[in-house]
Amino acid sequence: DGGITQSPKYLFRKEGQNVTLSCEQNLNHDAMYWYRQDPGQGLRLIYYSQIVNDFQKGDIAEGYSVSREKKESFPLTVTSAQKNPTAFYLCASSIRGGYADEAFFGQGTRLTVV
């Protein structure tokens, strides 16, 4: 079955460490997105990519980095520069990132920094 796989589901890291969240899709989608979810707030866009080897900052990119070396993979690194990294992270994709494209979501990774 096609879909988006995020791993791991739960992640614990010590403060000051970088951590990379995985997102893989086998839907052959061009566009991929990373969102952050905090209690009581809507999802906010961190980074997005519409094509391999290209990505754009979203609304809250500071303290995060991404790469898009392969169409199916869009890993997110939470760096030590991110002041409040504990959150729920969701990866999404759409076929081309067009206005009428349906969005598909992964199951999310809950990151806790202690």
Next chain:
Amino acid sequence: KNEVEQSPQNLTAQEGEFITINCSYSVGISALHWLQQHPGGGIVSLFMLSSGKKKHGRLIATINIQEKHSSLHITASHPRDSAVYICAVRWPETSGSRLTFGEGTQLTVNP
């Protein structure tokens, strides 16, 4: 600022009740999505619509472009419908066709 507002924030219903969740947005959009998020966190897309009405099983989504308003209805609600329902829109002028999300409506259906 482009905004998406959902109401109510929390909704508790008895099994079998008809449920309505509302979504309003500030400026014209190219598409509106209704999403369902279960306690584990994963999100499922329920509907994507830009006009009119769509129905899938007990779920109905409507949108009024002139009033910049959409509703999600659940008929004959069931405890398994308990989840967070999220409205998300695509603004035509934003790059990457990214989504802007409402804060979500926490629905609890009691048996």
